[in-house]
Amino acid sequence: xxxxxxxxxxxxxxxxxxxxxxxxxxxxxxxxxxxxxxxxxxxxxxxxxxxxxxxxxxxxxxxxxxxxxxxxxxxxxxxxxxxxxxxxxxxxxxxxxxxxxxxxxxxxxxxxxxxx
Amino acid sequence: xxxxxxxxxxxxxxxxxxxxxxxxxxxxxxxxxxxxxxxxxxxxxxxxxxxxxxxxxxxxxxxxxxxxxxxxxxxxxxxxxxxxxxxxxxxxxxxxxxxxxxxxxxxxxxxxxxxx
Numbered sequence: 711x712x713x714x715x716x717x718x719x720x721x722x723x724x725x726x727x728x729x730x731x732x733x734x735x736x737x738x739x740x741x742x743x744x745x746x747x748x749x750x751x752x753x754x755x756x757x758x759x760x761x762x763x764x765x766x767x768x769x770x771x772x773x774x775x776x777x778x779x780x781x782x783x784x785x786x787x788x789x790x791x792x793x794x795x796x797x798x799x800x801x802x803x804x805x806x807x808x809x810x811x812x813x814x815x816x817x818x819x820x821x822x823x824x825x826x
Numbered sequence: 827x828x829x830x831x832x833x834x835x836x837x838x839x840x841x842x843x844x845x846x847x848x849x850x851x852x853x854x855x856x857x858x859x860x861x862x863x864x865x866x867x868x869x870x871x872x873x874x875x876x877x878x879x880x881x882x883x884x885x886x887x888x889x890x891x892x893x894x895x896x897x898x899x900x901x902x903x904x905x906x907x908x909x910x911x912x913x914x915x916x917x918x919x920x921x922x923x924x925x926x927x928x929x930x931x932x933x934x935x936x937x938x939x940x941x942x
Contacts, residue, residue: 742928
C-alpha cells in the first residue's frame with residue numbers, strides 16, 4: 711500500500727523567509743508519480759507540480775522549487791522569499807502508474823502561515 | 827472556461843436524511859473522483875469512476891453512493907448510514923486512467939456539509 715507522510719502540521723514564517731515543506735512517501739512500485747497541491751482558504755485544490763519516478767532532476771518555477779530524492783523517498787517543496795499570498799494548506803500526493811488504476815493518495819497536509 | 831462545478835457550496839442535513847452533492851465537469855475527462863476532507867486528516871477517497879456506468883469504492887465508501895450516467899456528471903449521495911457526514915467534500919476529474927500515466931487532478935471548489 712502506498713503512503714504519504716507530511717510530518718509538519720503547521721509552519722509559521724515571516725514574509726520573505728524561505729520555507730521548506732517536507733514530504734516522505736512509501737510505495738512498492740518502481741513507476742509512480744508525485745504531486746504537490748495548494749489549497750488556499752477558498753478550498754479548491756490547485757495543482758503545482760507532477761514528477762515521475764524516473765526524473766530526479768530538481769525543478770524550479772519562480773519562487774517555488776522541488777527536491778526529489780529517491781534514495782530517501784522524499785519530495786520536498788521550498789518557497790523562497792515567502793509572501794502572505796503563499797498562506798495555504800499544501801498537500802503532497804502519490805500515485806502508482808498502473809493502467810486502469812492510478813488514484814492519488816494524499817498526505818495530511820501542511821498549513822503554511824506567512825505573516826507580514 | 828473548462829472546469830468542475832460543485833453545488834451547493836454549503837449544505838445542511840438533518841439526522842436521518844439523505845443528501846446529494848452535485849459535480850459536473852466540462853473538461854472531457856474520463857475519470858472522476860470524490861474525496862472527503864476532515865481537519866487534520868488530509869483527503870480520503872470515497873469513490874471513483876473511470877467510465878460511464880462504472881465506479882469503484884475508495885477507502886471510505888461506507889455510507890455513500892454514487893452514479894455515473896453521463897461522462898460529465900458524478901453525483902455523490904450521503905446516506906443516513908454515514909454516521910459522521912459533517913466534512914468538506916471535493917470532487918475531481920482527470921484524463922483516462924488506462925494509459926498507465928498518472929495525470930494531475932482538476933478539483934472543484936468543494937461542498938461543505940454540516941449535520942444539524
